[in-house]
Amino acid sequence: MPDEQQPKPKKPTKKKADNPEGEMSVREAGKKGGDTVRDRYGPGFYEEIGRKGGQATRERHGAGFYESIGQKGGKVVKEKYGADFYEQIGHKGGQKVKQLIAEAKKNQAAVEAAAAEEKKKNES
Numbered sequence: 387m388p389d390e391q392q393p394k395p396k397k398p399t400k401k402k403a404d405n406p407e408g409e410m411s412v413r414e415a416g417k418k419g420g421d422t423v424r425d426r427y428g429p430g431f432y433e434e435i436g437r438k439g440g441q442a443t444r445e446r447h448g449a450g451f452y453e454s455i456g457q458k459g460g461k462v463v464k465e466k467y468g469a470d471f472y473e474q475i476g477h478k479g480g481q482k483v484k485q486l487i488a489e490a491k492k493n494q495a496a497v498e499a500a501a502a503e504e505k506k507k508n509e510s
Contacts, residue, residue, distance in 0.1 A: 443451065
Protein backbone atom coordinates (compact mmCIF):
# COMPACT_ATOMS: atom_id res chain seq x y z
CA MET A 387 0.00 0.00 0.00
CA PRO A 388 2.93 2.45 0.27
CA ASP A 389 2.75 2.86 -3.50
CA GLU A 390 -0.79 4.17 -3.27
CA GLN A 391 -1.07 7.91 -2.89
CA GLN A 392 -3.30 9.21 -0.19
CA PRO A 393 -5.94 11.65 -1.44
CA LYS A 394 -5.11 15.24 -0.56
CA PRO A 395 -7.50 16.93 1.83
CA LYS A 396 -9.80 19.37 0.11
CA LYS A 397 -8.90 23.01 0.47
CA PRO A 398 -11.68 25.36 1.47
CA THR A 399 -13.27 26.75 -1.63
CA LYS A 400 -14.51 30.23 -2.15
CA LYS A 401 -18.21 30.07 -2.79
CA LYS A 402 -20.78 32.78 -2.97
CA ALA A 403 -23.17 33.39 -0.09
CA ASP A 404 -26.06 32.73 -2.47
CA ASN A 405 -24.70 29.26 -3.23
CA PRO A 406 -27.63 26.88 -3.55
CA GLU A 407 -25.69 24.31 -1.49
CA GLY A 408 -25.63 26.78 1.40
CA GLU A 409 -21.84 26.70 1.78
CA MET A 410 -19.97 29.83 2.72
CA SER A 411 -16.48 30.98 1.82
CA VAL A 412 -13.61 30.88 4.28
CA ARG A 413 -13.79 34.66 4.43
CA GLU A 414 -17.51 34.62 5.23
CA ALA A 415 -16.98 31.96 7.89
CA GLY A 416 -14.18 34.00 9.48
CA LYS A 417 -16.30 37.14 9.53
CA LYS A 418 -19.23 35.23 11.01
CA GLY A 419 -16.98 33.79 13.74
CA GLY A 420 -15.44 37.18 14.47
CA ASP A 421 -18.86 38.79 14.70
CA THR A 422 -20.03 36.05 17.07
CA VAL A 423 -17.01 36.55 19.34
CA ARG A 424 -17.52 40.33 19.29
CA ASP A 425 -21.20 39.95 20.17
CA ARG A 426 -20.50 37.43 22.92
CA TYR A 427 -17.49 39.07 24.60
CA GLY A 428 -17.63 42.70 23.39
CA PRO A 429 -15.16 44.68 21.31
CA GLY A 430 -12.83 45.17 24.30
CA PHE A 431 -12.11 41.45 24.21
CA TYR A 432 -9.85 41.94 21.19
CA GLU A 433 -7.89 44.62 23.04
CA GLU A 434 -7.45 42.31 25.99
CA ILE A 435 -6.22 39.33 23.99
CA GLY A 436 -3.97 41.60 21.92
CA ARG A 437 -2.42 43.02 25.08
CA LYS A 438 -1.90 39.52 26.49
CA GLY A 439 -0.36 38.36 23.23
CA GLY A 440 1.97 41.35 23.13
CA GLN A 441 3.02 40.76 26.73
CA ALA A 442 3.69 37.07 26.06
CA THR A 443 5.74 37.98 22.98
CA ARG A 444 7.76 40.51 24.99
CA GLU A 445 8.42 37.91 27.69
CA ARG A 446 9.42 35.29 25.14
CA HIS A 447 11.53 37.42 22.80
CA GLY A 448 12.45 40.47 24.87
CA ALA A 449 11.48 44.10 24.46
CA GLY A 450 14.11 44.61 21.75
CA PHE A 451 12.17 42.24 19.50
CA TYR A 452 9.65 44.96 18.70
CA GLU A 453 12.44 47.39 17.83
CA SER A 454 13.97 44.78 15.54
CA ILE A 455 10.79 43.98 13.65
CA GLY A 456 9.97 47.69 13.41
CA GLN A 457 13.34 48.39 11.82
CA LYS A 458 12.88 45.51 9.39
CA GLY A 459 9.44 46.77 8.43
CA GLY A 460 10.70 50.31 8.06
CA LYS A 461 13.51 49.15 5.81
CA VAL A 462 11.08 47.29 3.55
CA VAL A 463 8.79 50.33 3.34
CA LYS A 464 11.75 52.59 2.56
CA GLU A 465 12.91 50.25 -0.22
CA LYS A 466 9.41 49.98 -1.64
CA TYR A 467 8.30 53.64 -1.45
CA GLY A 468 11.48 55.65 -0.97
CA ALA A 469 12.64 57.89 1.85
CA ASP A 470 10.33 60.75 0.78
CA PHE A 471 7.37 58.57 1.66
CA TYR A 472 7.99 59.14 5.35
CA GLU A 473 7.95 62.89 4.82
CA GLN A 474 4.64 62.61 2.96
CA ILE A 475 2.92 60.49 5.59
CA GLY A 476 4.34 62.65 8.37
CA HIS A 477 2.88 65.73 6.69
CA LYS A 478 -0.50 64.02 6.27
CA GLY A 479 -0.47 62.99 9.92
CA GLY A 480 0.44 66.51 11.00
CA GLN A 481 -2.38 67.98 8.92
CA LYS A 482 -4.85 65.53 10.44
CA VAL A 483 -3.74 66.46 13.96
CA LYS A 484 -4.05 70.15 13.08
CA GLN A 485 -7.60 69.53 11.79
CA LEU A 486 -8.59 67.57 14.91
CA ILE A 487 -7.26 70.31 17.19
CA ALA A 488 -9.18 72.97 15.27
CA GLU A 489 -12.38 70.90 15.49
CA ALA A 490 -11.89 70.34 19.22
CA LYS A 491 -11.38 74.07 19.81
CA LYS A 492 -14.50 74.84 17.77
CA ASN A 493 -16.53 72.29 19.73
CA GLN A 494 -15.17 73.60 23.04
CA ALA A 495 -16.10 77.15 22.07
CA ALA A 496 -19.63 76.01 21.18
CA VAL A 497 -19.96 74.21 24.53
CA GLU A 498 -18.71 77.27 26.42
CA ALA A 499 -21.07 79.56 24.49
CA ALA A 500 -24.02 77.28 25.24
CA ALA A 501 -23.07 77.15 28.93
CA ALA A 502 -22.78 80.95 29.06
CA GLU A 503 -26.16 81.30 27.34
CA GLU A 504 -27.72 78.84 29.81
CA LYS A 505 -26.20 80.70 32.76
CA LYS A 506 -27.45 84.02 31.39
CA LYS A 507 -30.92 82.52 30.89
CA ASN A 508 -30.99 81.18 34.47
CA GLU A 509 -29.93 84.56 35.92
CA SER A 510 -32.87 86.30 34.29
